[in-house]
Amino acid sequence: MSINLAFDREHIWHPYTSMLSPLPVYPIVAANGCELELADGRRLIDGTASWWSAVHGYNHPVLNAAVTTQLSKMAHVMFGGITHEPAITLCQQILKMVPANLTKIFLADSGSIAVEVAIKMALQYWQGSAQPTKTKLISLRKGYHGDTFAAMAVCDPLDSMHSMFSGLLPEHYFLPAPDCPFHAPFTPEVMQPLEQLLADKHQQIAALILEPIVQGYGGMRFYHPEYLRRARALCDQYQVLLIADEIATGFGRTGKLFACEHAGIAPDILCLGKALSGGYLTLAATLCTDELARGISLSAAGGLMHGPTFMANPLACAVASASLTLIANGEWQAQVAAIEQQLTEQLAPCQQLATVKAVRVLGAIGVLEMHEKVDVAKLQAAFVERGVWIRPFNNLIYIMPPFVISEAELRQLTQAMVAVCQEVA
Structure with missing residues (x-):
């Protein structure tokens, strides 16, 4: 699918972005479960739940049905x-x-x-x-x-x-x-x-x-x-x-x-x-x-x-x-507890990196605080290359994934965080 990125760059403002030197954007054509699909067919595990909102993932049948039913009224x-x-x-x-x-x-x-x-x-x-x-x-x-x-x-x-x-x-x-x-x-x-x-x-x-x-x-x-x-x-x-x-x-x-x-x-x-x-x-x-x-x-x-x-x-x-x-229905409790445990275990190696100031985990939130501000565009590209969507800001690399994320999907996110931090180091 062709998306006019040149038009986007010239005319469309994205959050907290300069129109003179905008950050790169990645064209998404579909989303399902915990994955975002790029226009070129690549799929990215979403580590941000669309700024922390898509806790049930994307294209959820129950939520889809609720919108469809209401739309008919x-x-x-x-x-x-x-x-x-x-x-x-x-x-x-x-x-x-x-x-x-x-x-x-x-x-x-x-x-x-x-x-x-x-x-x-x-x-x-x-x-x-x-x-x-x-x-x-x-x-x-x-x-x-x-x-x-x-x-x-x-x-x-x-x-x-x-x-x-x-x-x-x-x-x-x-x-x-x-x-x-x-x-x-x-x-x-x-x-x-x-x-x-x-x-x-x-x-x-x-x-x-x-x-x-x-x-x-x-x-x-x-x-x-x-x-x-x-x-x-x-x-x-x-x-x-x-x-x-x-x-x-x-x-x-x-x-x-x-x-x-x-x-x-x-x-x-x-x-x-x-x-x-x-x-x-x-x-x-x-x-x-x-x-x-x-x-x-x-x-x-x-x-x-x-x-x-x-x-x-x-x-x-x-x-x-x-x-x-x-x-x-309460399923989120077990989901968030499992995410917290996995984040705690798999982000721990970053505590040994000289570039990492602190590692913090609470519930379904995992944070790597760096000593210096990160190059958002550079790190964004590095994460996309690894098949994940992680959006750093200032000196923070963090994830707040959908609660429905699988163990394998979350591991791909944490491995990418560790690898990118090691490269920065």
């Missing part, structure tokens, strides 16, 4: 003044999975918008609760929450993709990234910056937003559950909301259904996305408590002021419902 209808069965069924399923305190759901159309909605929820809640001075948020260094403006404002302001916008964004409070690795003994001293900031500024602070346990694009860092547990307690003490951004970690990726479960806590606001729809269609959700919904309703606006055109899209809701049905 209606593809889309506005959600203003209208409701439909796919949205209701999906929300019923979500509420069975999340902590019991979360009872209200806003269906958004992307992860970034879910974060925008979460921030609006927090601000409107305090307006409706007669505490309008609480307008600031706390975020963590190395944090990433999306590409839209309110989301960018709570990403790391210096060490992120969005630093060039720092002078244009609302200014919030930032704390040091949690320096307490997941598998190491917890050091209580890491809580001091949060304790001090809340003690001094809680009357101005609406919410603390964080990625529970795993900081994704900020460095694939895994921090100790006790940090999250104590952060929850401090938020309660100082009347500050806790927003958990589980867009990347939700639905089993870390070995728990939600990463907050590692700490045994429930947030006031929860953001979900990526794996929610099994990687088929863009969909996200922001959940909150009854208390928040009441405060928002008492704000001057009288309701939550957000309404994307494609929110609660029936096709997306239908396939997400099918995806959550697959998740609910």
